[in-house]
Amino acid sequence: MSLLYEGKAKRIFTTEQDDVLRVEYKDEVTAGNGAKKDHLEGKGRLNNLITSKIFQYLKEQGLESHFIEQLSDTEQLVKKVEIIPLEVVVRNIAAGSITKRLGFDKGHEFEQPLVEFFYKNDDLNDPLITDDHVKLLNLANDDEIATLKEAALGINEHLKALMAKMDLRIVDYKIEFGRTEDGKIILADEISPDTCRIWALDSDENFDKDVYREDRGSILDVYQAFLTKLEDVE
Secondary structure (H helix, E strand, C coil), X not given: CCEEEECCCEEEEECCCCCEEEEEECCEEEECCCCEEEECCXXXXXXXXXXXXXXXXXXXXXXXXXXXXXCCCCEEEEECCEECCEEEEEEEECXXXXXXXXXXXXXXXXXXXXXEEEECCHHHCCCEECXXXXXXXXXXXXXXXXXXHHHHHHXXXXXXXXXXXXXXXXXXXXXXXXXXXXXXXXXXXXXXXXXXXXXXXXXXXXXXCHHHHCCCCCHHHHHHHHHHHHHCCC
16 A cells, blocks of 8 residues: 555555555644644544544435444545545534634624635635636536536535524535546535534534634544534434
């Protein structure tokens, strides 16, 4: 097995099977496209356990992803896919960048979920792009764009139901998708407090990386509290 790719939060390794990869979650935390970063022992374990449980939950709801199985506290096996360089963001409640970009008050609940595309390009600072930009950049065609939006909204409904069982709200989140060898688009990467904005049911208490972004305490404690709630869901 050899290292195929190393990013901010994960290392990807080949395996003996050409179509299967091993993902190792790192003990690194970053914010602001890497402008702020720290090493936090145990963070990789928390992200891996949370992502594995959420992907397993989505599988039980009939949603396909690249996730195969959890190997250890920090590792999982996944299907090899060609990652589409888009962050697909779903927003249920206004928070973060959209409040600055469009003037929504923090906490404003959208009548229907909003889906946005961000081009994954560090040099360009991951800009917000339109459907037409997606096509001009040859990232996806019309049918694939429709598939991405439909899948993202379907995932949203399941995440909202899961969070409600945990007395939490899914404010917004970003997900990524990949293409299998036969061209099928499936969910990939991770779903964790690193990639979601999660609030308590009756307040804007965070169970996500905003705690780190805004220096409001230990994200290890926050992520562990989230994991405990997740494990308590029947």
